[in-house]
Amino acid sequence: xxxxxxxxxxxxxxxxxxxxxxxxxxxxxxxxxxxxxxxxxxxxxxxxxxxxxxxxxxxxxxxxxxxxxxxxxxxxxxxxxxxxxxxxxxxxxxxxxxxxxxxxxxxxxxxxx
Amino acid sequence: xxxxxxxxxxxxxxxxxxxxxxxxxxxxxxxxxxxxxxxxxxxxxxxxxxxxxxxxxxxxxxxxxxxxxxxxxxxxxxxxxxxxxxxxxxxxxxxxxxxxxxxxxxxxxxxxxxxxxxxxx
Numbered sequence: 001x002x003x004x005x006x007x008x009x010x011x012x013x014x015x016x017x018x019x020x021x022x023x024x025x026x027x028x029x030x031x032x033x034x035x036x037x038x039x040x041x042x043x044x045x046x047x048x049x050x051x052x053x054x055x056x057x058x059x060x061x062x063x064x065x066x067x068x069x070x071x072x073x074x075x076x077x078x079x080x081x082x083x084x085x086x087x088x089x090x091x092x093x094x095x096x097x098x099x100x101x102x103x104x105x106x107x108x109x110x111x112x113x
Numbered sequence: 114x115x116x117x118x119x120x121x122x123x124x125x126x127x128x129x130x131x132x133x134x135x136x137x138x139x140x141x142x143x144x145x146x147x148x149x150x151x152x153x154x155x156x157x158x159x160x161x162x163x164x165x166x167x168x169x170x171x172x173x174x175x176x177x178x179x180x181x182x183x184x185x186x187x188x189x190x191x192x193x194x195x196x197x198x199x200x201x202x203x204x205x206x207x208x209x210x211x212x213x214x215x216x217x218x219x220x221x222x223x224x225x226x227x228x229x230x231x232x233x234x
Contacts, residue, residue, distance in 0.1 A: 040220035040221075042158075048226075049208055049226055050150075050208070050210075050221075050224055052220055052222050052223075055219070055220040093157065093158055095158075095220070097218050097220055100172045101160055101172070101173075101174050102148070103160065104157055104159070104160070105157075106157050107158075
């Protein structure tokens, strides 16, 4: 199984500042046949289901504000929230869909400082 | 608009069975793979099972293989999860989620609100 790890476990950022979340896979999730990284990012607010933010490591889902961006390749990925807003308080998960079983990172909790 | 509505959760004793349902609307259900993903109280997300658009392919997490069965009825736009031999560690909110693809698994772009399963004596 591909193990996904995230860092930090939690972070507190001032409103308007940048939040950076890291995700690492136990082996590459870059598919050399199509040159795509098989990783997605989700946001889960309290008592709500997850919401898709990013897929293919860096493609923003329709309707997601452009302050959210994804980057990385191979085994190391980053979700960046530029200019943090109050409504961004949530837990963020990365997920690999390179192979079964689909696996999620443990989550990173983002709060306002 | 896309909607996924889970039902069938509840309190059940260890060793017993439960069947979850997920009613889909607002899209062509028969064209998409769908998954069950669970979340234990205060914990992270765990993929449970996935089924292809036509039901011909199913995959399971090792933790539920041999005990849970995912199925679908495309004529009723409904996804199911038959859960047998339930254990306390199966206690969680169970979400159904639509996959972007139809046979190969990708990301999940729509999620239901979830249904709570509690396994306790």
